[in-house]
Amino acid sequence: MSRKSRARWARNIRPLFTVYLPVLPYVLFALFPLYFMLVTSLKSSAELYDVNAVPFWIARGLTADHYRLLSTDTPFWNWFANSLIVSLASTVISVALGVLAAYPLARLRFAGADSFGVAIFVTYLVPPSLLFLPLSTVVNWLGLSDTLWALIVIYPTFLVPFCTWLLIGYFRTVPKEIEECAMLDGCSRLQSMLFILLPAALPGVICAALFAFTLSWNEFLYSLVFVSPAELKTMTVGVFSELIRGDIYYWGSLMAGACIGSLPIVIAYVFFLDYYVSGLTAGAIK
Amino acid sequence: MVAYLNVEQRIAGEARVARRRPRFLGRDSHVAYAFIAPAFFLLVVLVAYPFVLSVWFSLSDARVGNTGSFVGLSNFSRLLSSSIFLQTLQNTIVFTAAALAVKTVFGMGLALLLFRVVHFKRLIRGAVLLPFIVPTALSALVWWWMFEPLYSVVNWTLKSLHIIDHDIPWLSDPYLAMFTVILVNVWRGLPFFAITLLAGLVAIPRELYEAAQSDGAGPIARFWYITLPLLMPVLAVVILFSTIFTLSDFNIVYVLTRGGPMNMTHLFATYSFALGLQGGQIGQGAAVSLFLFPILLAVVFVQLRIVRKAALYE
Numbered sequence: 001m002s003r004k005s006r007a008r009w010a011r012n013i014r015p016l017f018t019v020y021l022p023v024l025p026y027v028l029f030a031l032f033p034l035y036f037m038l039v040t041s042l043k044s045s046a047e048l049y050d051v052n053a054v055p056f057w058i059a060r061g062l063t064a065d066h067y068r069l070l071s072t073d074t075p076f077w078n079w080f081a082n083s084l085i086v087s088l089a090s091t092v093i094s095v096a097l098g099v100l101a102a103y104p105l106a107r108l109r110f111a112g113a114d115s116f117g118v119a120i121f122v123t124y125l126v127p128p129s130l131l132f133l134p135l136s137t138v139v140n141w142l143g144l145s146d147t148l149w150a151l152i153v154i155y156p157t158f159l160v161p162f163c164t165w166l167l168i169g170y171f172r173t174v175p176k177e178i179e180e181c182a183m184l185d186g187c188s189r190l191q192s193m194l195f196i197l198l199p200a201a202l203p204g205v206i207c208a209a210l211f212a213f214t215l216s217w218n219e220f221l222y223s224l225v226f227v228s229p230a231e232l233k234t235m236t237v238g239v240f241s242e243l244i245r246g247d248i249y250y251w252g253s254l255m256a257g258a259c260i261g262s263l264p265i266v267i268a269y270v271f272f273l274d275y276y277v278s279g280l281t282a283g284a285i286k
Numbered sequence: 287m288v289a290y291l292n293v294e295q296r297i298a299g300e301a302r303v304a305r306r307r308p309r310f311l312g313r314d315s316h317v318a319y320a321f322i323a324p325a326f327f328l329l330v331v332l333v334a335y336p337f338v339l340s341v342w343f344s345l346s347d348a349r350v351g352n353t354g355s356f357v358g359l360s361n362f363s364r365l366l367s368s369s370i371f372l373q374t375l376q377n378t379i380v381f382t383a384a385a386l387a388v389k390t391v392f393g394m395g396l397a398l399l400l401f402r403v404v405h406f407k408r409l410i411r412g413a414v415l416l417p418f419i420v421p422t423a424l425s426a427l428v429w430w431w432m433f434e435p436l437y438s439v440v441n442w443t444l445k446s447l448h449i450i451d452h453d454i455p456w457l458s459d460p461y462l463a464m465f466t467v468i469l470v471n472v473w474r475g476l477p478f479f480a481i482t483l484l485a486g487l488v489a490i491p492r493e494l495y496e497a498a499q500s501d502g503a504g505p506i507a508r509f510w511y512i513t514l515p516l517l518m519p520v521l522a523v524v525i526l527f528s529t530i531f532t533l534s535d536f537n538i539v540y541v542l543t544r545g546g547p548m549n550m551t552h553l554f555a556t557y558s559f560a561l562g563l564q565g566g567q568i569g570q571g572a573a574v575s576l577f578l579f580p581i582l583l584a585v586v587f588v589q590l591r592i593v594r595k596a597a598l599y600e
Contacts, residue, residue, distance in 0.1 A: 019402045026396050027413050029473065034416065036439060037428040048437070055439045101325035104318035111315065116322060122586055123333050125527075127534030129555030130578050133562045133571050134339035138332065157332045160325050189317045218421040220537045221555075225563060236423040240541060251431055258424040269419050273412050276419065280478065281485035 034262075041066050041256035048252055066252035067260075075231040076257065079238035083217055083261075086148055086234060090155035091212040097156065098163025098208055103193050105164070106171035107179075117168075124161035128221045131157075136225050150226040151234070155216045162215070163208040166279060170204025171197060207279040210272055214265055235261040343572035350566040361573040371574065374552040380464065381553060382532045385471045390525060392472070393479025398509075400480060401487045411481070418477040426541035429470045433457050433542075460550035463543050467551050470538050475531070479524055486520035487513070522592050526585045534578055554578055 039056070040048065044063045047053050053060075070076040104110060105117055135154060136145070144150040174197055182192045198205060223234045230242055239257035243250050269276060344361055348354030365371040396414065403410055417425065432439050433456035444450045457463050494512050503511065536555035539545060545552035545560060552560070554577055562571015 015402065015404070019399055020405075023396075023399045023403060023410060026392075026399070026476075027410060030414050030417050030477065033425060033428045033432065033473070034420065036432060037425075040428075040431060051437065051442075055437070055442050097325045097328065100321045104321045108314045108318040110318040113318070116326070118590075119329070120325075122582075123329055125530055125582060125586060126333065126337075127530060127555075127578065127582075129534045129536050129558065130575050130582070131333065131336050131340065133558065133568055133575060134336035134343060135332070136563070137339060137568075138336055154332065156328060160328060164325065189314075214419060218423070220421070220423040220540075221559075225559075236421050240423055240427065249434075251434070251437075254427055255431065258427050261424045262420045265419055265421065266416070269416070270412075273408065273415075276415065277411070277481060277485075280415075280418075281482050 037255050037258050037262075041252060041259050043252065045252055066250070066256040069250065069253045070256055070260075074238070074242055074253075075233075076238070076260075078231045079233050079235045080260070082148055082232060082238075083235040084264075086151045086155065086223075087213050087216040089152045090159060090216045091209055093152070094156045094159035094163050094212045095205065095209050097160045098167050098212075099193075099198070099205065101160070101164045102167035102171055103197070106168045107176070120161045120164050123157070124165055126158075128158065128219075132221055132225050135222070139226050144226075146227055146229055146232060148227070148232060151216075151219075151223060154222050154226065155219060159212045159215060163212055166208050166211070167201070167204055170201045170207070173204075174200045203275070203278075206272070207275045210268060210275050211279050214268070214276075217265055340572045340576060343568050344576050346569050348568040348572075350568065354569060357569070361569050365570065365573055370549050370552070371557070373549050374554065374557045374574070375577075377464065377549075377551060378533060378553045381468060381471070381535075381551075382529065384468050385475065385532050386525065386528060388468070388472050389475050389479045389528060390521075393476055393483055393524075394521075396476065396480040397483035397487055398513075400484050411484075415477045415481055417474050418481075422474055422537040423541055425474065426470060426538050429466075429473075430457070430542050433466055457543055458547055460547050463547055463551050467539050467542055470542065471532060471535060474538070475528060478528065482524050483517065483520060486517045490516050519592060523589065526589050526592075530582060530585055533581060 036055075039058060042062045042064075043058045044060060044065065047058070047060045101120070105113060105120075139145050139150045139154065142150075142153070144153060178200065179192045179196050182196045183189075187196070218236065219234075220236045220240075223237045224241070227233055227237070230238070233242070235257075239254065239261055243254050243257060342348075343354070345356060345358060346354035347357045347361075400411060400414065431437075435453065435455065435458065438453065438456065440456065441450070441453045444454070455462065456466050490513065494516075495508055498508050498512055533553075534555055535553055536559065539551050539553055539556045540559070543551045545556045549557075554574055558571045558574040560571075561574060562568050565571070
């Protein structure tokens, strides 16, 4: 082997040992629980509860029994619809309010801009576990407890700061000049924001909407606290609290519920991976 | 999830632009207030007011269906002499410190590896980020199943490999339960560290490494003297964010252990839930959750300082 080809060989093979092999355990660690969720949901109960069967794959045939049990014995599709309604509604509200609030913070000068910016940042960091107790009182006063409205009204409290924060950054990247041209031609602020800025900052708006949807779909604590009738529960709470009866665990159906409950988010994730990555890292690096 | 922030840059950048063009100043502040009003109203009614209410609850003997009367700091003093609360405090510190340390070290390692991945880049990054996107309450269920006493896949594997000869009680032994909830928190939080640090790595100019290499710096020296200092602002922001999210974690512990066995995995959030909602002692519950607040303030303060310092070096 000539020295040149040996060098090329080393260049091609070395990364296999220094990069790909070390990354492999991380990837397996990340994916195994999700794979196991799927496998469990499709495995027959007989095999599931056989301590001698290999748990890693399905040896005795696939079954849809666990999914069928979900559909017939639980208000599973209600939970799905509830999650969908709540997530869509709170996403629309939050993105609309976020766009409105982000615009002046990114573009206009007014007294109190700094304080409002910091206030948005602080509320963005407030965790739900700090506020769920007083909020349950507020929800009661508003007469919203045990309705989906409670969630539609409360979710924007953490989504609006998030969307505003994300959108300020995106709005800044659009040159001010194109808006000024439109305004010289007689556009109002609102028109220029709607028809000039928003189309130019569309990736930011999509990103905010995706994250708002994901965060509300995944929300657990508020949903657990504010809504108790079984048929009004959202996905995350329903699967957790209705499929465990006393000491009996329906593991197959629990995993089936977890699979379907994760599905919408995973689908959105597969299609919009780049938006998720940029939303996650937006602002960390200028 | 996160879109943090350069508070100062985002806000100050605007003033600079506006000063240059006073032409549009006139009616702007009316427009600004009109645009901000809905969000402002929402946050006052559903964040600021509940927060004040929470402070009031913590100073009162409020119970379910009863606004209670002022009792001063007795909720706090009762908590500080309660062994369950002290245990919760200790759990929270152990949980947060351990999870953060592991996520920082492995997150950095994973980011460095991902940076060098060339083939199947999107696929690998997508797979690594997945645990962060999936609903935590649902993914915690599969971890629960994986550590189930009788059919645990972890125990099955360890027994098949003849590493152990009896089942390990992952969730019923107090210390192992803490280990397990930390493990699940790491599983969920690691992608956030890795992907954000990776974005930070990509932003470091290549020329610095080339210059250092031609001066004879090895890989460790390059990491220590170039990567780490330049990554510091990003690393600090990621750690601060994760501090809040780890500290206030509810889902993982609630699903896996509900704070047990023997309160050995209770965190502020789950204990406040158990006291305030399940026990009906709203005053006590609010007092527990308010322990999160000083830490939140400290994080915001440090974060603003870091951003200011980083802005100085630009």
